[in-house]
Amino acid sequence: MDLQLTIDERQGLTVQLYRQLRAAIVEGRLAAGQRLPSTRELASQLAVSRKTTLEVYEKLEAEGFLAGHGAKGSFVGRGLASSAGRRPVSIDIVPASVWRSVPEALAMPRAGADLRLDFRGGVVDRRIIDFAAWRRAIAHAVRLQARMPGTYRDPAGEQELRLAISRYVGMQRAVACQWNDVLVTAGAQHAINLIARVMVEPGDTVAVEDPGYPPASQAMRTLGARVVPVPVDGQGMIVDAIPADARVIYVTPSHQFPLGMPMSLERRVALVEAAARRGAVVIEDDYDGEFRFDGRPVESLKSLDHAGVVIYVGSFSKTMFPDLRVGYAIAPPSLMPVLLKARQLEDWHGCTLTQLALGRFMLEGDFARHLRRAQRIYARRREALLGWIGGALAPWMEVVPSSSGIHLTALLRGTSEAGMVAHAARLGIGLHGIAPFHAGGQGPGGLLFGYAGMDVDDINAAMSALVSELGSQ
Ligand SMILES: Cc1ncc(COP(=O)(O)O)c(C=O)c1O
Known part of the structure; x- marks a missing residue:
């Protein structure tokens, strides 16, 4: 018989040959009891070394996919007879129904994404x-x-x-x-x-x-x-x-x-x-x-x-x-x-x-020691941000008074969360609305500013760009 196998030079020959033969047997393209070329024949057919074909046949035999190889040749094992001939079908496994109502995992920043001017929450320095x-x-x-x-x-x-x-x-x-x-x-x-x-x-x-x-x-x-x-x-x-x-x-x-x-x-x-x-x-x-x-x-x-x-x-x-x-x-x-x-x-x-x-x-x-240092650094960043929200950004938002934590939230006045986020995105600034945290996705509009991962210069740069953009509307 002539085996149609494709060998990709860039990958290991043994692994490829093994995978292809195994798949052919599991999928029924090679039926139980069918004779395979001898290791020598297959080696010459594929122009690979006999050592490679021997190694593959031995592995398949050890796993029960092949029965005996030698003078009489090698045969596809009978253990798979019941599944032989079945085409692979991908079955939709149905998880417990409760998982259908669970949204995607929290959005993660893309690998390599520039977080320099991103106020996403939960980021530390x-x-x-x-x-x-x-x-x-x-x-x-x-x-x-x-x-x-x-x-x-x-x-x-x-x-x-x-x-x-x-x-x-x-x-x-x-x-x-x-x-x-x-x-x-x-x-x-x-x-x-x-x-x-x-x-x-x-x-x-x-x-x-x-x-x-x-x-x-x-x-x-x-x-x-x-x-x-x-x-x-x-x-x-x-x-x-x-x-x-x-x-x-x-x-x-x-x-x-x-x-x-x-x-x-x-x-x-x-x-x-x-x-x-x-x-x-x-x-x-x-x-x-x-x-x-x-x-x-x-x-x-x-x-x-x-x-x-x-x-x-x-x-x-x-x-x-x-x-x-x-x-x-x-x-x-x-x-x-x-x-x-x-x-x-x-x-x-x-x-x-x-x-x-x-x-x-x-x-x-x-x-x-680390906490004392982080506290000092984060306090400066928080002050900088508070300065902007309570100052030049005051026409559009008002901070929610808080005394701890590494994010600040501001409630919006007369402007929508989506609009603010879109304005900022055009400037390469990541702002994040609080709508997803309201039951039913509805509630007073606001922005959550995670500031711990941004140094004061970045906070100032982002906020001054935002103020100019909003002021020019
Ligand atoms: C309110 C709240 N609880 C829990 C967590 C999760 O914390 P952990 O990373 O320790 O699982 C976060 C993460 O940001 C959070 O904001």
Whole structure:
């Protein structure tokens, strides 16, 4: 028989020949029992070495695709007889229906995209991290790792890091806890998912802020929760509007996402009371509350939690960098064992190397040094931006007062979000509207300015160009 095989000179001959023969057998173009040319014949037919054809036949034989090769020739194995002759059809695999309502993953910047004049949220400035100190921490972690037994580790995370986090949140966020109250996660989003997984039964009511952070509500939805958007006002979530049957309440009290105001003390007290009355848990997502700029330090909601209903969630995505993928949850003791089970069933535990390095970085004081430096630098950027919004841009927008976090939000006056974003795009400036954060995509127009990744000169350049453009309309 004559085999029609195409060989691409640029790729490995053995791999190509193997793949093509295997595909021909699997797709039924070569039927079970059919004789193949001998290795010598095939080698001369394709002008390749006999060693190549022999190697391929041996591999196919070992996998059961060919039966015996030798003097009598080689034959297609019979094991595939039932599927032989079937053309490959691509079957549409149908995932659970809930995933149809989950939108695409959050838009990521294109690789190589110029972020210099882009005010997208969640971006930090990697240039201000002391990578020499981080390298030392990694080297320390490798030394520790080399001495570890060849086993899995604790799903709750490395003790060094848990200790460092417990001290840090105790000092910085007034969260009183011991090292073993800390569950290390792969970021705040992972913590929110784990909590959802252990708390939500299909049909349960989950209250979220409106406007709010979509990935948190989407995580709840995928587990069958009935997600109820609860409006926020200048003091944060309106506690009286939380449904009576809410089992989980998700809030961002330090720096409401996306608007930016802190939740008032009165509302915080009311929220803890309301949760305790309902037997609900409150997820406090403190995603960037450590950057505090003016006014009285805003303490965590968890510090007011006399009833043990608040699960505090923190992240290193803003204090270090987002791709570090480390966050944590500090849960009431009654919930910890089940969270650990869930973590173990998910991925056993996070990356030991990263955790050991971060623990070292914190315990050596490098993290605190970095935070002080970042705070100083970000404060200057924030001031610059506030100057523009409150000054030359005041005819078009008004900032939402906030005291912490690495983004500012301004509500628009008499101009549309889409129009603003389009004007800016023409100038090569990335502006981002808050419409996607409103339930139903509708609400007062506004812009979310992530400023941490831009230096003052870039902020000034972008804003002055925007002002000229808007002024010339
Ligand atoms: C409100 C809010 N929560 C959680 C996260 C996710 O944080 P992480 O990267 O730790 O998963 C973000 C990220 O920007 C956020 O804005």
